[in-house]
Structures are given as C-alpha cells and as structure tokens.
Amino acid sequence: MTYLYNIGTYFLMIKEMFRKPTKWSVMKTLIFKDIDDLIFGSLGIVAFISFFVGGVVTIQTALNIDNPLIPKYLVGFATRQSVVLEFAPTFISIIMAGKVGSFITSSIGTMRVTEQIDALEVMGINAINYLVFPKFIAMMLYPFVISIAMFLGILGGMAACIYGGFSTLEDYITGVQMDFNTFHITYAFVKTFVFAFLLATIPSYYGYFMKGGALEVGKASTTSFVWTSVMIILLNYLLTQLMLS
Template sequence: MTIFSDIGRYLLMIKGMFARPENGKMYWKELIHQCTEIGFGSLGIVAIISVFIGAVSTIQTAYQLVSPLIPPSTIAQIVRDTVVLEFAPTLVCIVLAGVAGSRIASELGNMRVSEQIDALEIMGIKTKTYLVLPKVIAALIMIPLLVVIAMALGIWGGRLAGVASGIIDGYTYDRGLKEFFDPYTIKFALTKSYVFAFIISSVPAFYGYFVKGGALEIGRASTKAVVVSCILILLFDYILSALLLPT
C-alpha cells in the first residue's frame, strides 16, 4: 500500500509544482543557481567517466574483433553507437542520479527537518513551485547538455586510446565515425536523457521534500532517492529502447 501512497503523493507534488510564481526574478535566480549546481557541479565527473568509457570501449571492441575480414574502421562505428546509444545517456544519468540526485534529496530534506520549508510556506511562498520546479527545469536543460558533452568526450576518449595503443590510426577512426551514421541515434539518446533528467530531479526532490525525522532520515531518504532513481532509469531505458528503436 505504501508504494501506491508514495506514487499518489509524488503525482500530487508534480501537480503542485505548476503554480504561478510570486516573483519571476527570484524564480529565475533560483533556476540559474540550480543550472550551475546540476550542470557545472557534475561536469568534472561526467567528463572523466566519459573519456574512460570511450577508451575502454575501443580497447574491448578491438579485442573482440579478431577477423582480418572486418575493417578496423568498424571499431570506431561500434564505439560511436555504443557511446551515443547507451553509455552517454544511461551510464552518465546513473552517475548523475548519485551526484545531483543525492544533493537534491539532502538539500530538501535538510530544509524540511530544519523547518525552512515551513518558514517559506508561512511567508506565502508556494514551496513546491519555488523549491522543486527550478530543480526539474534545470535538470531538463543541463542533463541533455551533459549527455551531449559525454558523447563527444566518449568518442574522443576512444580515439585517444585507439591511437595511443596502436589499435587504430586517427584517420581510420575518424572515417569510421562517419560510416553508416544514423542521426536518429542522437535523437533517441536525447529523448532518453530528457526522461532520465526528469527522474533524476523529481524523484530525489520527492524523497527530500517529504522527509520526516532528523539527520539519520535525511541520509536514508538520500540513499533511497538514488536507488529508486537508478532503478527507474534502467526500467525506462528498457521501455524506451523497446518502443523507439526499430528492430
């Protein structure tokens, strides 16, 4: 029964986000602040992960492609599609669920426990709109951008590792990237990133906003938010792949 009650409260929170702001300037300021926190705050870890994922993909693909009949440029094609279709949107979003999601849950949880949310309510501020909506919009703006950066860095990391280890030369890798390229893969990856961005921001916001208790409960809510977000990301990854990828 708790799960249905939680889903109901989550949907009511989402509905409650959409109200007229009391002061557009203050909401804009909060949105910019959240864009900085979610976007620039996660850029470092996203960059590091993307480069290494691309590098590992190149080496492992080369290891498996042993037939002399397969041209080396195939390595670049496989790395490109793997990074664009799966690693950049899904893996990066799972990492972001940990980085940005736990921050959102603990920030809101701390505000709830220390009565800051109550104080805002009494001032006459719509707390769901002021505290949750900017986080969701910021995630919808910044996470797809991070995913695009992750795609570029992942492919570049693959090239770097391929050239450095002598698996493939730069010219062949670049040529392979252009072969059989389907722009739909980018659209598909961006669609996934928007769905994941909504999950990464709204689910932790839900767990943080409704936390009860003290510091221990904030930690628990934060962990639960990350776990549920990761499961939902994987579930929607499967659903979107099944629905949107022509087989």
C-alpha cells in the same frame, strides 16, 4: 499500499510544482543557482568518466575483434554506437542519480529537518514550486551535459585507439562516420529529457517528504538514488522498445 501512496504523492507533487508560481525575480535567481549547482557542477566528473569509459569501450572492442576479415574501422563504429545510444544518456544518468540526485535530496531534506520548508509554507509560499521547479528547469539543460559526454566518450575512444595502436586515426574516424543515423541522436536526446525529469523530481520527492532527522536525510538520499536508478533503467527499456524496435 505504500508504493501506491508514494506514486500518488509523487504525481501530486508534480502537479503542485506548476501551480502558484514563485515571483519571477526570485525564481530567476534560483534557476541560475541550480544551473550552476546541477549542470556546471557536474561537468568535471561527467567529462572525466566519459573520456575514460570511451577509451575502455574502444580497447574492449578492439581486443575482442581477432578476425582479420573484420575491418579496423569497426572499432570507431562500435564506440560511437555504444557511447551515443547507451553510455552517454543512460550510464551518465545513473552517475548523475548519485551525484545530483543525492545533492537534491540531502539539500531539500536538510531544509525539511531544520524547518526551513515549514518557514516557506508559513509565509504562504508554494514550497514545492519554490524548491523543485528551478531544479526541473535547470535539468532541461541536461542534454548539454550529455552532448559533452558523447563528444568526450568518442574522443577518449580515439585517444585509446591511436595510443594503444589498435587502428589508425583515419580508420577510427571512418568508423565513427559510417552509417550514421540521425534518429539515434533523437532517440538519445528523448531519453535524456525523460531522465532529466526523473533526476529533478524523484530526489526532490524523497527530500521534500522525508520525516525525521539527520540520519533519515542520509537514508532518503540512498533511497532516492536507488529509485531514480530503477526508474531510469525501466524507462530506458521502455523507450528503447518504443523507439528502436
């Protein structure tokens, strides 16, 4: 019953997010602030992880190809497919559930604990629209982060490939360009938009509806990370089944 209650409350929150909008002059500032916090603030860690994981994917692929009949350019091909289809949209989203998700839950949760949300409600402000909507809009720029993750993942793979001596630059680039299917990019970005929605709303839900004090803020952050990750993995499976099979 608790699960059903939570799901119902979550969808009611989504509905409320679009009702009674906050004044545009105020909302604009909130959106820019959230873009700065959630998108630009995540670029560093996303770039770092993407570059090195791209390198690791390349090394693992190269080391597992010991048949001389398999062409060397397959390393670039495998890296591209892994990074574009799964690593950038899904793996980075799980990392973002930890970074951005816990930030959203703890910041909204702290506002709940310190009665700042009550203060908004007493003033007659739609607190859900005020707090969650700017995060939702900011996260619509999330595909920009994922594009950078894709680029740096492939670049990291290239660096590992060349400096590790697994294949030549030409072979790697040939592999990256081989059998390129643009629908895979569409698939990756559809997933990215869905994950962006989850990353903005599930942590907001856990922050907004939390009860208790400072300890509960920490617990809510952990719970929001777990459920955001679970939903990302589940929807990743569903979308893959729907779009690729």
